[in-house]
Amino acid sequence: MPRQLSLHLNAMTVPFKRVPPIAVAGLAQVLALLVCSVLALALLPWDMRFSIGAALVLESLCAVAISYFLRLPSWWLLIQALFVPALCLVWMLALAPEWYLAGFMLLVLVYWSTYTTQVPLYLSRRQVWQGVSDHLPPQPGLRFADLGSGLGGLVHYLARVRRDSHFSGIEAAPLPYWIGKLRTLFQANAVIQWGDFWRSDLSAYDVVFAYLSPLPMPTLWEKAQREMRPGSLFISYRFAVPGVAPTAVIEMRDMGRTQLYFWRL
Numbered sequence: 001m002p003r004q005l006s007l008h009l010n011a012m013t014v015p016f017k018r019v020p021p022i023a024v025a026g027l028a029q030v031l032a033l034l035v036c037s038v039l040a041l042a043l044l045p046w047d048m049r050f051s052i053g054a055a056l057v058l059e060s061l062c063a064v065a066i067s068y069f070l071r072l073p074s075w076w077l078l079i080q081a082l083f084v085p086a087l088c089l090v091w092m093l094a095l096a097p098e099w100y101l102a103g104f105m106l107l108v109l110v111y112w113s114t115y116t117t118q119v120p121l122y123l124s125r126r127q128v129w130q131g132v133s134d135h136l137p138p139q140p141g142l143r144f145a146d147l148g149s150g151l152g153g154l155v156h157y158l159a160r161v162r163r164d165s166h167f168s169g170i171e172a173a174p175l176p177y178w179i180g181k182l183r184t185l186f187q188a189n190a191v192i193q194w195g196d197f198w199r200s201d202l203s204a205y206d207v208v209f210a211y212l213s214p215l216p217m218p219t220l221w222e223k224a225q226r227e228m229r230p231g232s233l234f235i236s237y238r239f240a241v242p243g244v245a246p247t248a249v250i251e252m253r254d255m256g257r258t259q260l261y262f263w264r265l
């Protein structure tokens, strides 16, 4: 493993102490399987057996009920209901084991630490990049950071339209990092770094952009307040900082009427 890679792996930290939902979801599935197994064993003396279909329905119902009891967010309940039936369906396809390994590796490379950060990869569009670009301060020599830069689209775009400034992306997941890196390879005013943005010092930037999820926003705002210099700009796409009025809000012309939030530090 290259030195830089191993350093970043060791340094990866997440400032949330809660148990990740994926662990709770796993526990709910194990408990549901346990309940179904005990029920199946208890019915054996009466020579009663479940059909596969009935067993799947029962397991799904148990998993949903336990997940609800464990207070998983509502959209997890659908995943929980479909998880074991989907496993059976894939098992019936009788794929070679290598396909499972390949699929697993691909998911790991793309999503990496999403199970703890709860910030998956989804991409902002050109309209958002233009919105950010239109509202960048006009002075040359700006230093800009995209925290969690995904495939590097925003950094690549801004480095092209603002050649007078410098654009950095910080990305934790290996495959998006490499794609972003290749994309910006020949742009002298762009760089994509592999690592954990919680470990980066935001005082190095005049503008910091984040497109993450609702979960990290309060902690990220605290970090921005602690580290960013007075007069610098913090931008978040889609996710506001709870309880902190933005300096400006721009609505995108899309179906979800998503918003870009700006805070002047």
Ligand SMILES: C[S@@+](CC[C@H](N)C(=O)[O-])C[C@H]1O[C@@H](n2cnc3c(N)ncnc32)[C@H](O)[C@@H]1O
Pocket: 111, 112, 117, 119, 120, 121, 122, 123, 124, 125, 146, 147, 148, 149, 150, 151, 152, 153, 154, 170, 171, 172, 173, 176, 195, 196, 197, 198, 210, 211, 212
């Ligand atoms: C919603 S995507 C946004 C991608 C990109 N900024 C864009 O606008 O298209 C969030 C990205 O943040 C990355 N990420 C999440 N937590 C991170 C962390 N602590 N350090 C670095 N990257 C992180 C994820 O891997 C994911 O690629």
